[in-house]
Amino acid sequence: MEQSNYENYPLWIVLISNFFSLAVYLLGTFVMYQLGLAWLVAYLAYVACLEFRLLKGSCVNCYYYGRTCAFGKGRLSCLLFKKGDARKFACRQITWKDILPDFLVSLVPMAAGVILLVHEFSWLVLGAILLLAVLSFAGSAFVRGSLACKYCKQRELGCPAERLFGKTKK
Numbered sequence: 001m002e003q004s005n006y007e008n009y010p011l012w013i014v015l016i017s018n019f020f021s022l023a024v025y026l027l028g029t030f031v032m033y034q035l036g037l038a039w040l041v042a043y044l045a046y047v048a049c050l051e052f053r054l055l056k057g058s059c060v061n062c063y064y065y066g067r068t069c070a071f072g073k074g075r076l077s078c079l080l081f082k083k084g085d086a087r088k089f090a091c092r093q094i095t096w097k098d099i100l101p102d103f104l105v106s107l108v109p110m111a112a113g114v115i116l117l118v119h120e121f122s123w124l125v126l127g128a129i130l131l132l133a134v135l136s137f138a139g140s141a142f143v144r145g146s147l148a149c150k151y152c153k154q155r156e157l158g159c160p161a162e163r164l165f166g167k168t169k170k
């Protein structure tokens with residue numbers, strides 16, 4: 001019988017899901033470093049703020065708070081913050097504007113990479129932005145569609161992001 005959802009995701013899913021996220025962060029870090037140290041620091045601070053916002057603002061209200069979600073963040077959030085209100089997770093309405101900051105994690109280094117290439121061509125930078133594009137779009141669609149959202153209990157209870165992406169697919 002096919003698994004419908006996970007109470008706790010298996011470790012292999014957590015590892016693969018995080019591999020994709022970390023690969024995007026590392027590629028972004030590499031490209032931003034080519035622009036200069038100040039850009040690199042600003043980029044890393046931005047990524048840290050997004051992670052903090054997710055753990056404190058969303059994960060505390062998620063069904064997986066204290067459990068192993070597809071990214072392991074339910075457990076991390078439980079270590080750092082108090083449990084929130086599960087009702088808030090499902091009834092929150094989000095739009096593309098709300099998730100734009102997440103897309104900027106890859107869009108900003110991709111734009112920075114194009115600027116760098118215009119000034120001075122580099123195969124390394126070109127490879128990094130192409131890989132970044134593949135991992136950010138195809139990679140994240142794969143993680144969401146085949147590993148994370150597919151087996152998510154919170155999706156059954158109600159997930160604003162899933163509703164938004166689902167609407168787009170129709």
Ligand code: SF4
Binds near residue numbers: 149153154155159162
């Ligand atoms: S349905 Fe997807 S986006 Fe929503 S909580 Fe589950 S894993 Fe996260």
